[in-house]
Amino acid sequence: MLKNKNLYLLLLSSFIFSLLSCDKEEPIPAYLYVPNFTVEAQEGFGTSSSKITEAWVYANGSLLGAYPIPAMIPILEEGHTDVQIFSGIHENGILDRPFLYSFYEPIKINPDLKPGHIDTIPLVTMYKSEEDIELALHIDFEIGNLLSEDIDGDTLTKATLTDDGFEGRGVRLFVQDTLSNLSAGSTHLFYLPANGSQVFIEMDYHNDIPFTIWMRGHKSDFSGDIQLISQLNIKKEWNKIYIPLTAFLNANRWLDYQIVFNVSLTDEQLAAGESGEVILDNIKILKFK
Ligand SMILES: [Ca+2]
Numbered sequence: 001m002l003k004n005k006n007l008y009l010l011l012l013s014s015f016i017f018s019l020l021s022c023d024k025e026e027p028i029p030a031y032l033y034v035p036n037f038t039v040e041a042q043e044g045f046g047t048s049s050s051k052i053t054e055a056w057v058y059a060n061g062s063l064l065g066a067y068p069i070p071a072m073i074p075i076l077e078e079g080h081t082d083v084q085i086f087s088g089i090h091e092n093g094i095l096d097r098p099f100l101y102s103f104y105e106p107i108k109i110n111p112d113l114k115p116g117h118i119d120t121i122p123l124v125t126m127y128k129s130e131e132d133i134e135l136a137l138h139i140d141f142e143i144g145n146l147l148s149e150d151i152d153g154d155t156l157t158k159a160t161l162t163d164d165g166f167e168g169r170g171v172r173l174f175v176q177d178t179l180s181n182l183s184a185g186s187t188h189l190f191y192l193p194a195n196g197s198q199v200f201i202e203m204d205y206h207n208d209i210p211f212t213i214w215m216r217g218h219k220s221d222f223s224g225d226i227q228l229i230s231q232l233n234i235k236k237e238w239n240k241i242y243i244p245l246t247a248f249l250n251a252n253r254w255l256d257y258q259i260v261f262n263v264s265l266t267d268e269q270l271a272a273g274e275s276g277e278v279i280l281d282n283i284k285i286l287k288f289k
């Protein structure tokens with residue numbers, strides 16, 4: 001028994017020794033701690049609502065990784081170091097589709113890094129300059145309902161303004177019994193590029209029934225089309241989403257576009273006497289100039 005114990009102690013001490021000697025060889029990183037990462041939108045870009053989920057960090061030009069917020073970022077550099085931090089979002093809100101969102105300005109800092117030391121830096125970014133990007137569509141519902149084109153053919157179902165928007169007014173899409181299908185389109189047609197540059201929809205919403213987002217437009221002077229872009233699951237609380245349009249645009253190259261939202265009850269939901277509500281605010285489509 002005693003022999004076993006001695007052997008155990010011997011093994012333990014050699015294990016600790018090897019850990020310590022390892023420690024001596026491993027360089028100790030400095031740390032940046034990012035407790036939060038938000039947006040303050042400049043004039044002309046509408047709401048500051050955002051959902052930045054990762055910090056994509058470069059040190060001296062090398063990508064260290066994408067760190068979920070709040071983030072503790074180890075950096076194996078010492079002294080003043082060029083650190084660039086880009087905004088990471090999830091395409092369509094999907095966890096395994098992290099994406100470096102290039103409409104937000106990267107943050108450039110030059111911290112004096114010390115091994116073992118933690119610098120806490122809350123991050124606030126803004127949109128890129130209006131010289132580089134623009135809003136192809138911006139509906140915040142404050143000057144009226146710009147989502148009022150009736151696409152479904154039933155004049156009794158419509159998108160109506162509500163004072164319960166994310167900020168100020170929003171729009172409400174409501175379906176129940178005989179009014180079980182509602183498609184509302186933007187009153188404006190707009191142009192979007194198909195040159196491979198990023199194009200995204202941003203939006204605040206909550207919903208107690210899944211709903212879909214479509215793009216409608218002219219393929220030529222004589223023909224139109226409508227295609228599904230995204231289906232959004234139930235969110236009881238306000239949610240911000242980033243929806244990529246880039247691949248859709250490159251595949252379709254229409255002459256113009258209109259955004260359409262559809263909410264409808266299934267036969268089962270109708271039979272069960274259910275209703276459904278979707279509230280939207282701050283619909284933006286961002287593109288590069
Ligand atoms: Ca209608």
Ligand SMILES: [Ca+2]
Nearest residue numbers: 140165167169
């Ligand atoms: Ca609003």
